Amino acid sequence: xxxxxxxxxxxRKKSYLCVGLDTDPHKLPSHLLNEKDPxxxxxxxxxxxxxxxxxxxxxNIAFYEAQGPRGWESLQRTLExxxxxxxxxxxxxxxxxxxxxxxxxxxxFDPEAAGLNFxxxxxxxxxxxxxxxxxxAYEGKWVILLALTSNSGSxxxxxxxxxxxxxxxxxxxxxxxxxxxxxxxxVVGATQADELSRIRELAPDNFLLVPGVGAQGGxxxxxxxxGLTTAGGLLVNASRSILYASSGTDFAEQAxxxxxxxxKEMAQYLSE
Amino acid sequence: xxxxxxxxxxxRKKSYLCVGLDTDPHKLPSHLLNEKDPxxxxxxxxxxxxxxxxxxxxxNIAFYEAQGPRGWESLQRTLExxxxxxxxxxxxxxxxxxxxxxxxxxxxFDPEAAGLNFxxxxxxxxxxxxxxxxxxAYEGKWVILLALTSNSGSxxxxxxxxxxxxxxxxxxxxxxxxxxxxxxxxVVGATQADELSRIRELAPDNFLLVPGVGAQGGxxxxxxxxGLTTAGGLLVNASRSILYASSGTDFAEQAxxxxxxxxKEMAQYLSE
Numbered sequence: 001x002x003x004x005x006x007x008x009x010x011x012r013k014k015s016y017l018c019v020g021l022d023t024d025p026h027k028l029p030s031h032l033l034n035e036k037d038p039x040x041x042x043x044x045x046x047x048x049x050x051x052x053x054x055x056x057x058x059x060n061i062a063f064y065e066a067q068g069p070r071g072w073e074s075l076q077r078t079l080e081x082x083x084x085x086x087x088x089x090x091x092x093x094x095x096x097x098x099x100x101x102x103x104x105x106x107x108x109f110d111p112e113a114a115g116l117n118f119x120x121x122x123x124x125x126x127x128x129x130x131x132x133x134x135x136x137a138y139e140g141k142w143v144i145l146l147a148l149t150s151n152s153g154s155x156x157x158x159x160x161x162x163x164x165x166x167x168x169x170x171x172x173x174x175x176x177x178x179x180x181x182x183x184x185x186x187v188v189g190a191t192q193a194d195e196l197s198r199i200r201e202l203a204p205d206n207f208l209l210v211p212g213v214g215a216q217g218g219x220x221x222x223x224x225x226x227g228l229t230t231a232g233g234l235l236v237n238a239s240r241s242i243l244y245a246s247s248g249t250d251f252a253e254q255a256x257x258x259x260x261x262x263x264k265e266m267a268q269y270l271s272e
Numbered sequence: 273x274x275x276x277x278x279x280x281x282x283x284r285k286k287s288y289l290c291v292g293l294d295t296d297p298h299k300l301p302s303h304l305l306n307e308k309d310p311x312x313x314x315x316x317x318x319x320x321x322x323x324x325x326x327x328x329x330x331x332n333i334a335f336y337e338a339q340g341p342r343g344w345e346s347l348q349r350t351l352e353x354x355x356x357x358x359x360x361x362x363x364x365x366x367x368x369x370x371x372x373x374x375x376x377x378x379x380x381f382d383p384e385a386a387g388l389n390f391x392x393x394x395x396x397x398x399x400x401x402x403x404x405x406x407x408x409a410y411e412g413k414w415v416i417l418l419a420l421t422s423n424s425g426s427x428x429x430x431x432x433x434x435x436x437x438x439x440x441x442x443x444x445x446x447x448x449x450x451x452x453x454x455x456x457x458x459v460v461g462a463t464q465a466d467e468l469s470r471i472r473e474l475a476p477d478n479f480l481l482v483p484g485v486g487a488q489g490g491x492x493x494x495x496x497x498x499g500l501t502t503a504g505g506l507l508v509n510a511s512r513s514i515l516y517a518s519s520g521t522d523f524a525e526q527a528x529x530x531x532x533x534x535x536k537e538m539a540q541y542l543s544e
Contacts, residue, residue, distance in 0.1 A: 162439075
């Protein structure tokens with residue numbers, strides 16, 4: 001999906017909601033456990049219930065990987081099921097030396113390798129240029145680079161002072177020499193709203209993937225006020241608050257209700 | 273495997289060789305392609321040929337992941353086949369917020385999750401404390417944290433100046449407040465030999481996992497002179513130079529010859 005297409009989806013759906021598919025097999029409603037692939041059955045119901053409200057889906061790869069080979073099969077089925085008008089994110093936080101990053105890129109971007117064809121993958125910046133650019137070798141695919149994450153440990157290294165700046169600012173500036181905003185997004189935690197204005201100055205046109213609204217406590221209003229651009233420019237992720245809104249047979253209905261609350265708030269911010 | 277056991281293996285085998293199982297299905301000798309699981313058949317032959325010369329094996333997870341579900345099966349078989357006296361490293365470069373890192377830890381450390389029971393996993397430090405410590409919740413398991421990597425991109429962020437130091441030094445110092453040398457190693461590229469003495473001062477007792485000898489051009493002599501401790505303290509990895517020493521039916525024999533060259537050199541440095 002291109003920058004322009006993503007932007008158009010946002011204004012068409014009046015939403016910059018990304019639904020995080022952090023699907024925990026131990027948290028599934030019990031009536032799904034008899035399905036052949038309960039994780040996929042759950043994801044399918046969540047996607048059916050939210051696809052008109054969300055512009056992106058973000059499977060958290062750890063949840064699938066922890067199930068071994070069958071987890072990767074659930075992931076394949078889930079990805080195939082996501083409608084074509086939704087942007088897809090492999091939240092994998094990969095990054096290694098060049099020849100290895102090339103293989104991680106192949107995993108998530110080349111359907112003939114592992115049966116996956118994501119639009120984008122999250123990448124950790126620590127290893128620098130040649131750990132990131134192999135993901136950009138796949139035309140039309142995106143890198144979503146960790147910048148300032150939502151967790152408390154983000155203070156340990158991301159906020160170390162480098163000259164007059166902090167490390168995450170160096171990451172944002174440096175990475176922009178590797179790719180334009182049509183191929184590069186940044187992860188900025190919603191719990192870091194105070195820094196969002198500064199980040200928006202450093203990266204005026206890049207989409208920001210913002211986790212941390214909901215279970216982690218970030219404010220959608222603050223994130224939107226500081227992060228929205230004329231192209232949209234934000235993908236705000238919610239996972240647990242949507243997926244586990246109910247543990248009963250009405251889980252999909254309740255997931256939709258939660259997604260709708262967020263979407264309605266987003267529609268308002270987009271119109272302002 | 274404990275620190276003491278690992279150290280004992282090093283002096284018993286007169287080796288601190290780690291064989292990197294970066295097994296590329298496109299580089300397998302053609303006579304293996306008729307096997308049911310050619311990747312495993314290759315790894316088994318490499319392990320048979322090198323197990324008395326190596327103290328550790330390091331499957332590079334990207335190579336397995338890029339094969340989809342069947343890659344994870346090859347990885348399971350390979351890990352089960354590695355002899356118990358060898359330390360095992362999941363070279364995965366993982367790291368995410370706490371609940372997600374817990375799942376990555378479960379993937380590699382809990383055999384009931386994904387059928388894997390590694391001794392250790394490589395972790396990227398960018399997300400800080402709560403992205404790393406979930407891996408330490410598994411008793412007796414190790415974190416091998418990226419410090420100063422072997423690739424050219426290591427200069428982009430790892431070597432950024434933070435006060436009087438560089439970022440990788442902050443990583444090494446900070447991480448030592450999270451775990452002792454009995455649970456924590458650092459990745460230091462062999463191509464960074466100039467910095468190894470400084471790193472050894474900052475982490476006098478931690479094992480260092482050193483890739484980059486061989487195909488990447490690092491010097492075993494330099495690494496050993498600056499990195500060895502009375503407990504050994506080094507795991508020097510070689511992957512491509514061993515795995516692909518020959519592409520013929522003699523690949524395992526040639527792999528052994530390459531491993532033996534390294535082991536003999538290591539035996540000499542250990543005795544000095």
